[in-house]
Amino acid sequence: MTALPQAVPQRRGSLVVSLIGFLFFVEIVSGILQGYYVPLISDLVKHLGLNNDADFNVFEGAQLLLSALVVPFLAKLGDMYGHKRILLVSTVLTAGATWWLAFANDFTSFLFAWTLQGFYVVWLPLEIALIFDRARKSKRAASETRRAAAFLVVALETGAILGAVGAGQIFGLFGGSEDLAASMTPTLIIPAVAVTLAFFAILFGVPESTPLPGRSLDSVGFIILSLGLLFVTSGLTFLKFNGPGTWWVWVIIVAGVLSFIPFTRYELRQKDPAIDIRVFRQPTMWPVQVTAFLVGISLLGAQAPLSTYAGTDPDVYGYGLGLSAGQRSILIGVYLISMIVGALLLPVLSRRFTPRFALIIAAFLVALGYGLFLPFHLETWQVFTNMFIAGVGSGILMGALPSAAAAAAPIGQTGIATALSNTTKTIGGSFASSVFAIVLLIGVADAAASTASSLTGYLIVWSICSGGAIAAGFLLFVVPKVAFADSEVPVEVVSR
Structure with missing residues (x-):
């Protein structure tokens, strides 16, 4: 029966x-x-x-x-x-x-x-x-x-x-x-x-x-948003290739950032906005989006510096691992495997503790992994260990951030919420890539006078990655304790 x-x-x-x-x-x-x-x-x-x-x-x-x-x-x-x-x-x-x-x-x-x-x-x-x-x-x-x-x-x-x-x-x-x-x-x-x-x-x-039926496309909103993203991302790219001394690069970046002021005002007046600002300023949403930006710094921005450091000959420059291309590919493989481990840990940690606590643990693992680079970077096993720890945290965040954004979004906005977590992560990676390229370029220029100056560039990169993850970890404490759990009932209509 x-x-x-x-x-x-x-x-x-x-x-x-x-x-x-x-x-x-x-x-x-x-x-x-x-x-x-x-x-x-x-x-x-x-x-x-x-x-x-x-x-x-x-x-x-x-x-x-x-x-x-x-x-x-x-x-x-x-x-x-x-x-x-x-x-x-x-x-x-x-x-x-x-x-x-x-x-x-x-x-x-x-x-x-x-x-x-x-x-x-x-x-x-x-x-x-x-x-x-x-x-x-x-x-x-x-x-x-x-x-x-x-x-x-x-x-x-x-x-x-x-x-x-x-x-x-x-x-x-x-x-x-x-x-x-x-x-x-x-x-x-x-x-x-x-x-x-x-x-x-x-x-x-x-x-x-x-x-949901009866939706409309906010074309003007998306045009303003696209222009802002275009200016910011292209400006960061120009910054990497032209250097911080190029004034017009900063004009492009600032114009892109300032464009979000009229965008926000316009969106708040729309019945069905491109981005519902009211939803994205809730305590269950904005920390997730900012965390995605901060995580993008290490997840997308730090991989090239890691590869160049691993391939640098320590006998010539006094730092680096001197790994061959094949050995560097193994390092990358270990990092990817650690991300798989982290992804598999996500549901376990969320069930054992809370989804929010899983995000916090992951952020601090990333911070720990990159922070360990500061004292421990001379031996190959140290670099492998550091990257494995950071990779586990990154793997948790890779799965947790889009699912958290979806859980915090009302019906009819899950797609845009998860997409923006990806976009903010990409912008974070672009920002970090540009800054890291400049920092390391300055270090290479100073290397002739002092080997320590060149190494300092890598130390700054790792410090930024660790600091960004620490900021994300503390920021996530703003999120309500029961956020993203099954007991949390999503908004059933698009916010007006």
Whole structure:
């Protein structure tokens, strides 16, 4: 007699599990895209006729800029018209760009293709919104989304490892550096095939979310927001390449920051704003967004300095590890594995303590990991240990931040909330990347006079990473203790 009432929850549960399974594959593909091209950069530079590896930063900067601009807009469209629909659109654009990359043989076409490939960055925010929408009916939306986000981060980092390891092997099978013209195109076709498969996984395996009717697109709001993000992110990029002494760079950055004042005033007057400022100034939301910015400093900004430090010859400069490219790849692999460990710990810590406390623990782990660099950076095992500790904290935060943003958002705004956590993280990474590049450049310039001056640049980088994580940890104490838990009832209508 009790079988019939139990049938509905069972179907719901199996639906969520099935959904996570398909999205797990999509995030593996996302990880492949992030890891696959890294070991090929030197050969791609030769293939495209560039001067040196540093010129490849132009591609990275262009893709980063596009991602910052389109992620909030696409996420809002997902809230309005269905997250699966926009996920499919972004996957089609990513697939087209990835196929284009495989056959792009000159700088201009490769730049356009690489930039357009950045649409994949919106996948994770849309996936989190989809999962939260499907799990909402179970009354365990927050915990189920958190658990799913952890598995998606595992998939993402696993894909990055597979991409980084597999790219070199595949490139070698097709002929490698000895025959670039013949080997590069078939090597680059592999990720294009993977993205195409991801499209069909979404099309046939992912159900659509339920958007609220009667929504409208705040076009003016998104134009102001896009201009602000464009000025800030492009200004930070120019800062890295032109240095802090270039006055017009600061004008661009300040103009971008100041644009958020009229944006906020305009949004507060809108019935269905692009960004609901009232929601984002709540104590369950704004600390999460600021934490995403602070975490982006170490998560996205510190990896290049870590790689250069690990490769620096201590016999020449008096610091560094002198690791080969292969040994540095192992270091990166250890870091990615530690992030997987952290992601798997997220639901355990959230269940054992509270979701908020899990975020606080993660922030202080990142702070501890980078803080340990200050006294302990001379031995390889010390650097590996420091990065593992920081990686565990970063892995927890990678899954916790978007799921926390989704749990704190009202119905109809989960997509934009999770997307903005990604955007603020990206801006934090851009800021850190620019500052770190300047700090290390000054250190290199002073190295001729004093080896300690050059090392000081790395110490400043690690101090900023640790300090940002400490600030995030204390900031999260502002969040209510029961935030992001299943007992927390989300707002059921879009704020007016």
